[in-house]
Amino acid sequence: xKVLSNLQGYGxxxxxxGVALALAGPIxxxxxxxxxxxxxxxxxxxxxxxxxxxxxxxxxxxxxxxxRPSPPxxxxxSLLRFAVFLAATLLITVLMEIKRRAEESRSRSxxxxxxxxxxxxxxxxxxxMGELTASLAHEVNQPIAAAxxxxxxxxxWLTRDHPDIDEAREAAMRVAKDATRAAEIISxxxxxxxxxxxxxxxxDVNEIIREMIVLLRKELSRQSIAVRTELAADLPRLMGDRVxxxxxxxxLMINSIDAMKNVEGKRELTIKSQRAQDEDEQLLVLVxxxxxxxxxxxxxxxxxxxxxxKTDGTGMGLRISRSIVESHGGRLWxxxxxxxxxxxxxxxxxxxxxxx
Amino acid sequence: MAIQEKNKLVAVVDDDELMRxxxxxxxxxxxxxxxxxxxxEEFLNSGxxxxxxxxxxxxxxxxxxxxxxxxxxNAEHCRIPTIFITAHGDTKMRMQALRAGAVEFLAKPFDxxxxxxxxxxxxxx
Numbered sequence: 411x412k413v414l415s416n417l418q419g420y421g422x423x424x425x426x427x428g429v430a431l432a433l434a435g436p437i438x439x440x441x442x443x444x445x446x447x448x449x450x451x452x453x454x455x456x457x458x459x460x461x462x463x464x465x466x467x468x469x470x471x472x473x474x475x476x477x478r479p480s481p482p483x484x485x486x487x488s489l490l491r492f493a494v495f496l497a498a499t500l501l502i503t504v505l506m507e508i509k510r511r512a513e514e515s516r517s518r519s520x521x522x523x524x525x526x527x528x529x530x531x532x533x534x535x536x537x538x539m540g541e542l543t544a545s546l547a548h549e550v551n552q553p554i555a556a557a558x559x560x561x562x563x564x565x566x567w568l569t570r571d572h573p574d575i576d577e578a579r580e581a582a583m584r585v586a587k588d589a590t591r592a593a594e595i596i597s598x599x600x601x602x603x604x605x606x607x608x609x610x611x612x613x614d615v616n617e618i619i620r621e622m623i624v625l626l627r628k629e630l631s632r633q634s635i636a637v638r639t640e641l642a643a644d645l646p647r648l649m650g651d652r653v654x655x656x657x658x659x660x661x662l663m664i665n666s667i668d669a670m671k672n673v674e675g676k677r678e679l680t681i682k683s684q685r686a687q688d689e690d691e692q693l694l695v696l697v698x699x700x701x702x703x704x705x706x707x708x709x710x711x712x713x714x715x716x717x718x719x720k721t722d723g724t725g726m727g728l729r730i731s732r733s734i735v736e737s738h739g740g741r742l743w744x745x746x747x748x749x750x751x752x753x754x755x756x757x758x759x760x761x762x763x764x765x766x
Numbered sequence: 767m768a769i770q771e772k773n774k775l776v777a778v779v780d781d782d783e784l785m786r787x788x789x790x791x792x793x794x795x796x797x798x799x800x801x802x803x804x805x806x807e808e809f810l811n812s813g814x815x816x817x818x819x820x821x822x823x824x825x826x827x828x829x830x831x832x833x834x835x836x837x838x839x840n841a842e843h844c845r846i847p848t849i850f851i852t853a854h855g856d857t858k859m860r861m862q863a864l865r866a867g868a869v870e871f872l873a874k875p876f877d878x879x880x881x882x883x884x885x886x887x888x889x890x891x
Contacts, residue, residue: 551853552782555875559788562878566795581791588784 419455423463426450431470440471441495448499452506460503468496549595557588613650615693615758616641619681622659626667633677635670640682645693648760650738655758658731658742662697662754665727668720669701669752676700691761692740698753703746712744774889775817776800777846779809779835780824785874789822796882798889806830806838815844820888822881825852825859833859836866847888851876 430447434440444467452460472492564581567574623630623637630637663679670677678700686692704712711717713732718725728742735742740758747753776798778789786802793800803809807829809821821839825832832850839846849870850863860871870884 548853551874553784555853556782556784556788558875559785559792559878563788563791563795566792577791577795581795584784584787584791588788591784 416456416458419451419459420462422455423447423451423459424466427463427466427470430467431474434470435474440474441491441498444471444495445498445502448502449506452503456510457503457507460506464496464499464503467499468492471495546595546599550592553588553591553595557585557592560584560588609651609653610649611652612647613652613655614645614647615655615683615695616645618652618656618659619683619695622656622663623681625660626663629667630679633667633671635667635677635679638678638680640680640684642684645683645685646760648693648738648758650758651734654734655738658734658756659695659697661727661731662756665754666697666699666701666752669699669703671701673701673750686757692757692759695756695758696753697756698747698751700747700751703750704744704752709744709746713742774799774819775814776820776822776885776889777809777814777818778802778822779804779806779827779832780822780851781805781827782824785824792878792882793885798885806832806835809835810838815839815842815846818846820885821846821848822885823848823850825850825863826854833863833866836863836868840866847891849881849884849888851881 426447427444430440430443434443437443448460448463448467451463455463560581564578564585567578567581619639619641623639663681666679670679680696680698682694682696684694686694705719708717712719713728714725715729716725717729732742735756735758738758740756742754742756745753745755776793778786778793778800780786780789780802781804783804786804790800790802801812801814803812805827806823809815810830823832823835830838832852836848839848845867847869848863848867849872850868851872851874852859853874863871869888870881872881872884
C-alpha cells in the first residue's frame with residue numbers, strides 16, 4: 411500500500427514521532443505512543459520512513475524517558491525496556507515490509523492474469539478476424555484501384571481523335587499486372603488455411619474445450635450463463651493445429667454467448683464431445699445454446715463471408731471457422747434447437763490420412 | 767520524362783508501385799508531365815517542392831505519412847495544392863487534411879475525372 415510519495419512518507423514519520431513524543435509525556439506511555447508512530451509510518455510511508463521513525467523513536471525514548479534520573483536498581487530494567495521496545499519497532503517494520511511486498515506481487519500477478527485473460531479472449535475476434543479483414547481489404551484494394559485507373563487511361567488513349575495504340579497497350583499491360591497482383595494476394599490468403607501453413611501436433615480436444623471455458627469464465631458469469639459439459643473420457647487425440655482449433659471453439663462459444671445476451675429465461679451453454687456414432691474415426695463436438703437461434707430463412711447464409719447478425723460483427727468468424735475445420739478434413743454445420751437456441755456440430759477425423 | 771513547363775509539374779507520392787505507374791499514366795494521357803516518388807522523404811529530399819504545381823499523395827505510407835508530409839511542407843512555407851488519395855480515409859482524417867489546406871480527398875478506387883478535375887483546377891490557380 412503505497413499511498414504517499416517518498417518525501418511525504420518521511421514527513422509523516424517525523425510528524426508522527428513528534429506527535430508521539432508530545433503525547434508520551436502527559437500520559438506516560440512512551441512505548442505505546444512510539445509503537446503507534448512506527449506502525450503509522452510503516453503502513454503509509456513504506457520501509458524508509460518506517461526505519462526513520464524507529465530511529466527517531468529510539469532516540470526520543472532513550473533521551474527523554476530513559477535519561478531521567480532513576481534509582482540504580484532500576485537501571486537494568488530500563489535497558490531491558492529499551493531493548494524490547496527497539497525489537498518490537500523493528501519487528502513491526504519488517505512485518506509491514508513483508509506484507510507490502512506480498513501484496514504488491516499478488517496485485518501484479520493478478521493484473522497480469524487479468525490482462526492475459528482479456529487479451530486471449532479477444533485475440534481471435536479482434537486481431538485475427540478484424541485486423542486480418544481490414545489489412546486484407548487494404549491489400550486487395552490497392553491493385554484494384556490501380557487497375558481501374560489504368561483501364562480508364564487505356565480507354566482515354568483509344569478514344570482520342572487520334573488513338574495512340576502504343577500508349578493504350580502500355581496501359582492495358584499495367585491493368586494485367588494490377589489484376590495479377592490482386593490474384594496473388596488472394597492466393598496467399600488461401601494458403602494460410604491450407605495444410606502447409608498449419609502446425610500439426612497431437613491435440614486433446616477435451617483439453618481445448620476446458621481451456622476455452624476457463625478463458626471465457628468471466629464473460630459467462632457476467633452474462634449469467636450456466637455451462638454444462640459432457641466430455642467423453644476416452645476420446646482419441648487428433649492430429650491438428652491447436653491454435654486454429656482453439657479459435658474455432660472460442661468463436662463458437664462467443665457466438666453462443668452473444669446469442670444469449672438479450673434473451674429472457676434459461677441461459678445455458680452446453681458443450682459435448684464424443685466419438686461420432688456412425689464413424690469410429692471421427693470426433694464430434696457439439697456447442698449448443700439457448701439463445702436467439704439461427705436467423706429464420708437465412709440459416710444457410712451464416713457461414714457466408716460478411717454475413718452477420720451482430721451489430722459489431724465482421725461476418726468472418728464462422729466462415730473462417732468452417733475453413734479451419736475443413737482443412738482438418740472435418741465438417742461444421744448448424745441446426746436449430748427446440749424450443750430455442752442453436753447447435754453447432756463439428757466433426758474432425760482422428761486419422762491423419764483423412765486430411766484433405 | 768521531360769519537364770516542359772517547370773511550374774506545371776505534378777508530383778505523385780505513393781509507396782505502391784502499381785499506383786504510381788497508374789497515376790503517371792493517367793496524367794500522361796491528358797498531357798500532364800509528372801514525377802513519382804516512393805515516399806514522402808524521397809520527395810522532400812528531391813528538391814522538387816518548389817517546382818511542383820500540384821501534389822498527389824497517399825496518406826498511409828511507411829515512414830512519413832501523407833498528412834505529415836503536408837505539415838512539413840506547410841512548415842517550410844511551401845504551399846502546394848495537395849490532393850490526397852487513400853484506401854481508408856475516415857471523416858476525421860479528411861477534415862484534418864482539408865483544414866491543413868488539401869484541395870481534395872479521394873478514396874481508392876477513385877473517379878479519374880474527379881481527380882483530373884482537381885489537378886486541372888490546381889494547375890490553373
